Amino acid sequence: MSIIRLYSAVLAEFNPLEPVVSVQLFRFSVGGWQIPVSNHMFMVTVAAVLLLIIIPLTGKSKKMVAAGYLANLIESICVYLREEVAKPVMGRHSDRYIGFVWTVFFFVLTLNLLGMVPTEKIIMLLTGRENHFGGPATANIWITGAMAAVTFFMMHITGIKEQGLWHYIVNFAPPVPWWMIPLIYFLEIIGSLVKPFVLAIRLFANIIAGHMILATFIGLIFILKNYGAVALSMTFAVGQSFLELFVAFLQAFIFTFLSALYIGSSIQPEH
Amino acid sequence: MIELTSGILAEAAGAAGRPELALFGAMIGCGVIIIGAAFGIGMIGSKAVESIARQPEAGGRISMTMIIAGALIEGVTFFALLVCFLAVFWLRG
Numbered sequence: 001m002s003i004i005r006l007y008s009a010v011l012a013e014f015n016p017l018e019p020v021v022s023v024q025l026f027r028f029s030v031g032g033w034q035i036p037v038s039n040h041m042f043m044v045t046v047a048a049v050l051l052l053i054i055i056p057l058t059g060k061s062k063k064m065v066a067a068g069y070l071a072n073l074i075e076s077i078c079v080y081l082r083e084e085v086a087k088p089v090m091g092r093h094s095d096r097y098i099g100f101v102w103t104v105f106f107f108v109l110t111l112n113l114l115g116m117v118p119t120e121k122i123i124m125l126l127t128g129r130e131n132h133f134g135g136p137a138t139a140n141i142w143i144t145g146a147m148a149a150v151t152f153f154m155m156h157i158t159g160i161k162e163q164g165l166w167h168y169i170v171n172f173a174p175p176v177p178w179w180m181i182p183l184i185y186f187l188e189i190i191g192s193l194v195k196p197f198v199l200a201i202r203l204f205a206n207i208i209a210g211h212m213i214l215a216t217f218i219g220l221i222f223i224l225k226n227y228g229a230v231a232l233s234m235t236f237a238v239g240q241s242f243l244e245l246f247v248a249f250l251q252a253f254i255f256t257f258l259s260a261l262y263i264g265s266s267i268q269p270e271h
Numbered sequence: 272m273i274e275l276t277s278g279i280l281a282e283a284a285g286a287a288g289r290p291e292l293a294l295f296g297a298m299i300g301c302g303v304i305i306i307g308a309a310f311g312i313g314m315i316g317s318k319a320v321e322s323i324a325r326q327p328e329a330g331g332r333i334s335m336t337m338i339i340a341g342a343l344i345e346g347v348t349f350f351a352l353l354v355c356f357l358a359v360f361w362l363r364g
Binding site: 202257 | 335338339342343345346347349350352353
């Protein structure tokens with residue numbers, strides 16, 4: 001009984017899940033339906049608008065060479081993704097699907113990095129109102145699940161487009177003796193459902209774990225309530241923030257790499 | 272084996288209406304998951320460092336492969352950890 005009391009005592013002071021949950025901001029009606037808009041949906045919109053404005057602006061250069069530091073940065077990332085990530089797995093088809101690979105990388109990276117910006121604290125400092133405006137959007141299983149669903153559809157649709165439906169189904173499984181074929185098809189179908197699901201879970205769990213640890217370090221200040229706790233917590237919070245920035249880049253890269261790998265193995269049957 | 276025991280413990284305790292033992296089982300599960308993940312990633316790291324020492328010019332490709340394998344293992348770890356967290360929330364609420 002006492003462990004439940006300890007839980008309630010800690011949660012009464014500070015709930016570590018509170019900065020990462022998705023909270024409805026407002027609702028608008030379209031036709032006969034009500035569509036709620038949450039803070040994560042708002043961050044997704046902010047990321048989309050940011051990318052749609054910044055990337056075409058940096059891409060416009062009068063000469064053939066990228067000009068300016070932002071254009072060079074984006075171009076070096078794009079070249080790296082094309083040469084080292086897409087070309088080894090997709091071969092000569094890589095230029096058809098490189099747009100998808102670039103989009104996934106920049107979108108996930110922007111969402112992760114926007115999650116590190118404490119927008120609700122900034123707004124509270126400026127206006128003095130408690131709000132829950134911005135949060136880590138990739139800390140929402142539905143958002144990462146939606147991106148993984150896009151990867152799932154890209155896997156199968158590109159495979160069917162490149163190889164034709166019959167050849168895609170025939171080449172779906174590696175060549176095995178005839179009596180193992182039903183088992184192998186069953187396993188491959190389950191694998192093709194599990195792979196995007198694990199993509200979603202990996203990104204979601206990494207980001208939400210990092211943010212929960214950060215929130216717990218800062219929540220320790222509210223629980224312990226003395227200055228030594230402030231010094232120690234802030235040191236650990238800074239270290240954790242560095243780790244989370246690294247995890248933001250790494251998880252975006254891993255999501256992109258695995259999406260490219262799955263699409264590449266759909267396009268080119270591996271034998 | 273340990274996972275099986277803690278699973279049975281959690282099930283029995285949950286059915287008996289005392290959530291603390293079930294919490295205990297779920298937390299032991301979390302610990303065992305971390306043991307497996309740390310062991311796997313440590314092995315990958317050590318083999319990667321050994322092979323870079325043997326052949327320094329392949330260093331870039333080996334470290335890239337190490338990071339990718341590490342992220343894959345971590346994905347499975349977080350998946351299992353999430354199942355443990357779900358068990359804790361179901362038991363509490």
